[in-house]
Amino acid sequence: MNGGSFVKKGLLIVVSGASGTGKGTVLNALLEKNADISYSVSATTRKPRPGEKNGVNYHFMTREEFEGLIEKDGFLEWAKVYDNYYGTPLAKIEEKRAAGVDVLLEIDTQGALKVMDKCPDGVFVFLLPPSMEELKRRIKGRGTENEDELNKRLASAAQEIAVGKKYRYAVVNDEVEKAVLRLEAIITAEHCKINERDKEEIFAEYEV
Amino acid sequence: MNGGSFVKKGLLIVVSGASGTGKGTVLNALLEKNADISYSVSATTRKPRPGEKNGVNYHFMTREEFEGLIEKDGFLEWAKVYDNYYGTPLAKIEEKRAAGVDVLLEIDTQGALKVMDKCPDGVFVFLLPPSMEELKRRIKGRGTENEDELNKRLASAAQEIAVGKKYRYAVVNDEVEKAVLRLEAIITAEHCKINERDKEEIFAEYEV
Numbered sequence: 513m514n515g516g517s518f519v520k521k522g523l524l525i526v527v528s529g530a531s532g533t534g535k536g537t538v539l540n541a542l543l544e545k546n547a548d549i550s551y552s553v554s555a556t557t558r559k560p561r562p563g564e565k566n567g568v569n570y571h572f573m574t575r576e577e578f579e580g581l582i583e584k585d586g587f588l589e590w591a592k593v594y595d596n597y598y599g600t601p602l603a604k605i606e607e608k609r610a611a612g613v614d615v616l617l618e619i620d621t622q623g624a625l626k627v628m629d630k631c632p633d634g635v636f637v638f639l640l641p642p643s644m645e646e647l648k649r650r651i652k653g654r655g656t657e658n659e660d661e662l663n664k665r666l667a668s669a670a671q672e673i674a675v676g677k678k679y680r681y682a683v684v685n686d687e688v689e690k691a692v693l694r695l696e697a698i699i700t701a702e703h704c705k706i707n708e709r710d711k712e713e714i715f716a717e718y719e720v
Numbered sequence: 721m722n723g724g725s726f727v728k729k730g731l732l733i734v735v736s737g738a739s740g741t742g743k744g745t746v747l748n749a750l751l752e753k754n755a756d757i758s759y760s761v762s763a764t765t766r767k768p769r770p771g772e773k774n775g776v777n778y779h780f781m782t783r784e785e786f787e788g789l790i791e792k793d794g795f796l797e798w799a800k801v802y803d804n805y806y807g808t809p810l811a812k813i814e815e816k817r818a819a820g821v822d823v824l825l826e827i828d829t830q831g832a833l834k835v836m837d838k839c840p841d842g843v844f845v846f847l848l849p850p851s852m853e854e855l856k857r858r859i860k861g862r863g864t865e866n867e868d869e870l871n872k873r874l875a876s877a878a879q880e881i882a883v884g885k886k887y888r889y890a891v892v893n894d895e896v897e898k899a900v901l902r903l904e905a906i907i908t909a910e911h912c913k914i915n916e917r918d919k920e921e922i923f924a925e926y927e928v
Contacts (some may be wrong), residue, residue, distance in 0.1 A: 516892040516902060611792055636916075670928040677919050681912045684724040694724060694912055701909030704889045704902055706846075711885050718852055720878040 514557035529639030530669035638676035737847030738877035766804040772883040797834035846884035
């Protein structure tokens with residue numbers, strides 16, 4: 513029964529959150545505690561920055577490679593930002609999920625909306641700051657001194673957060689440890705969920 | 721935000737499981753660890769047995785009281801077994817949920833199916849033995865020596881378990897501690913779930 517799991521396929525856990533919410537810190541802590549979760553690495557055509565490693569920070573691709581993969585429907589989602597492509601390659605995710613491994617995808621709201629269409633069985637989690645007051649304080653702490661700049665960032669965060677309503681779950685990052693526990697609880701609960709695809713097979717084990 | 725909860729109302733957690741699964745042990749352990757969960761006490765017209773306390777084991781009622789409450793639609797579900805009524809009084813559950821308290825209801829599958837109709841926002845959890853082999857061993861351990869009796873019990877358990885497919889979650893009781901952790905995870909996840917009823921109100925806090 514795979515440790516009490518009722519899904520045969522690994523989960524696709526999709527996490528978004530407005531800038532300043534502390535998404536990076538929370539997800540790093542989650543991955544550190546849970547070595548069995550696989551982090552989905554994005555692909556891009558932009559040049560690696562100093563210190564960035566291929567396959568770790570991004571899968572670095574040429575424009576030809578990227579466009580070839582688009583044509584083969586090889587992305588869960590992709591976007592062109594200025595002159596560069598960014599996207600989520602599908603093959604590795606499917607491979608891991610088929611092997612029962614949970615895959616974590618960190619993505620912006622625009623990307624997540626595309627994934628909701630293409631992969632409705634994904635577990636969509638939106639990370640929230642405890643309040644807009646607290647978000648303001650956190651953005652200020654990052655060194656944004658200019659009031660105009662700060663207000664622009666807050667307005668953009670509020671816009672992103674409004675999209676969070678479309679997600680299945682919301683997790684408040686009041687404390688990193690608590691946010692990680694909530695994410696872990698969501699993953700455990702999703703494994704306990706009875707789903708149409710697998711239920712006949714699983715319950716057949718209990719027939720006499 | 722009530723500790724990161726996205727439901728304004730307390731949850732109604734409905735747990736069923738076939739006889740021999742260890743439901744009592746798991747739920748007692750859950751309640752001992754989580755003093756904030758309220759256990760829903762059933763009502764009955766049967767006489768108290770030695771040691772049973774009114775309001776703890778059951779709400780003991782006269783037939784007139786029970787039938788009066790049925791007429792006032794005061795039960796979440798009720799059934800007549802031989803000459804006695806058994807049922808789940810609605811008022812206390814609603815009162816607690818309105819105050820944000822999670823309520824745990826332990827009930828058989830027949831009762832749970834009625835609750836699913838009446839209260840579709842309930843969190844329906846089916847407790848499973850790790851396997852039918854293990855269930856057989858557990859029932860044997862309880863002193864059922866007669867092979868006929870044992871087979872009858874197993875067949876009846878299998879029948880109940882088949883109804884488990886209609887629940888939202890299944891939790892395997894391989895170890896009591898693990899089963900409790902899974903139940904806790906389900907409760908935490910359900911608190912993180914974005915629901916139609918409350919989402920506008922909750923996300924309004926993040927507008928600027």
